[in-house]
Amino acid sequence: MRERWLEAAACLVNVAGDLPFSLAGRTSGWVADCLAEIHPDRGEFLRLTRQGIAERLPGAPAEQLAAEVFRNYLITQYVDKLQVKKFLTGEPFAWREIGDSSELRAAMPRGGAIVCSCHFAHYALLPALLNGQGIDVVFLRGRADVLGKLEKHKGDIIYSSDPTAPFRLLKALSGGRAVFMMIDQIDPKGITATLQLLGQPAHAQLGIGWLAERAKCPLITMSLEQRPDGLLRIKPLAEVSPAGRKTEETLQEVFSSLEAPIAERPESWLNWYIAGCGKEGPQLRSTLKTSNDALWKGLTEWEPAGPPALRSAAGGA
């Protein structure tokens, strides 16, 4: 049965990767439904997400929201990444549709800036969408994973798993470029703090604040939401200056700026499993990475299991 779901997901991933956003939305949902059936960490993800929602948004329908968060998580991990890869490899990038960007342009300062947000639905598309609006941003990717090492974009993509990543980021920022990164993406040992998010303690990595201080540049927080008409909208939230205060204070202002959009669209925010589950968060993230790698391998290596004659004909085409 697992093979059937994998087969369906592999077919749908390929289809969704070629459709405009307005059409791909439903197909992406089908991908998520297929993968949800076979994702080994579904139960734990849902449990911890429900826990996070109950702690931070009491009264919200935790069961339903957690299911939607997981669905968005799967779409973001398995469909959006293909779109980012298409963008980076110069293929037609169908999901460039975006609402009015004048507010976005006005929010970008001159010179270096760290554009940052937390894990939300479609977050992987955000730097590509910014580039699509003519805003030059360096991508900070967690690791090479499905995107691979794209030589064409050397200098435009920095991998946070690279020990020289902070230095490369500082170079980019001091050269006047903007960098897009998640608030927890620079994760050095021992530079952490407990901040407040939606009235509850939240574990925070302070690496991004360290970077802003060293580069003497502001942090621009943004959210990304899908509007009812299907278009994606990037919304600037706040410009946070690190000057003259402690790193913890800077990061608290970043966290605070994210509270309103989380409360408004909780199903879109994928970080419940990190922020809401305390000590279990890092372990689950690590497990999810392993599971996702295995599922991606299954998806990319899947081949049509038709009659041998058909398969050889397809292979020779």
Place this chain on the structure above:
Amino acid sequence: MGARRPSGAAFGCGRSLGMADREELVNCVYEAIAQTVGVDRQTLTPETTVVSLGIDSLKFSEVLMQIEETTGLLADDAFLDKAATIATLGDLSALILGLQEASAAAPKTQGAAL
């Protein structure tokens, strides 16, 4: 830092180095590490590992910034690709020496492409 040079000085000017200059460049590297990490320079050897000094990615970036400032050499992507895989201080020194030599072969380059 001991024999500290002014910013943008000396090693990045595209000239070939004699033995004494090479030793001074290596000393600059070790001084930068000692100052950034907060250890006695005399305890550092070519065999000292980056891990044993507790140098994480943020510390490493501070080390590289310090080296740039005191040597006048500029780290570029090609250098950083190699620097990402070093294990010991000897590795780092060799990398910087080798690339300083490369910069000497390209004297018209602004600064030195590490």
